[in-house]
Amino acid sequence: MMSERYRRGVDVVQHLSSGSLERFLKTSRIAEVAPDFARMVVEFAFGDLYSREALSYRDREIVAIASLASLGHASPQLRTHVEAAQKLGLSKSEIVEILMQIAIYSGLPASLNALADCHDLLAEGDCVACTSHS
Structure with missing residues (x-):
């Protein structure tokens, strides 16, 4: 039986991701070795926290991108959340600015690594922030 928390989490993951819950879990690779932990992530992170009303999904993705990029590993x-942010309408230039901004607080290496990790997601199409200061 699926808990209400899990159902909310599944709904949020499906709204944010470009695929299904199964794709999300496969990308994270935790379900195959720790299915209970995968369930807890869906319930807590998405069913409890992401489903709260004080912040929009867009705002939550900005926080997630900055936090994950700051971690540096x-x-x-990070890529999952950049893709979700793009799906929610954040432009590539906004995401690049977020990743540049973390250099102030987390250092240039974290910022540069995050930009490199997401290069393919951000290089396609027009990226105003990438060319505006050339």
Whole structure:
């Protein structure tokens, strides 16, 4: 039986991701070795926190991108949240600005690594922030 928390989490993941919950879980690779932990992530992170009303999904993705980029070692999760942010309407130039902004607080290496980790997601099409200061 699926808990209400899990159902809310599934709904949020499906809204944010370009695929299904199964794709999300496969990308994170935790379900195959720790299915209970995967369930807890869906319930807590998405069913409890992301479903709160004080911040929009867009705002939550900005926080997620900045936080994950600042960690400097969360590339798969960072990419997932950059893709979700793009789906929610954040422009590539806004995401580049977020990743540049973290250099102030987390250092240039974290910022540069995050930009490199997401290069393919951000290089396609017009990226005003990428060319406006050339």
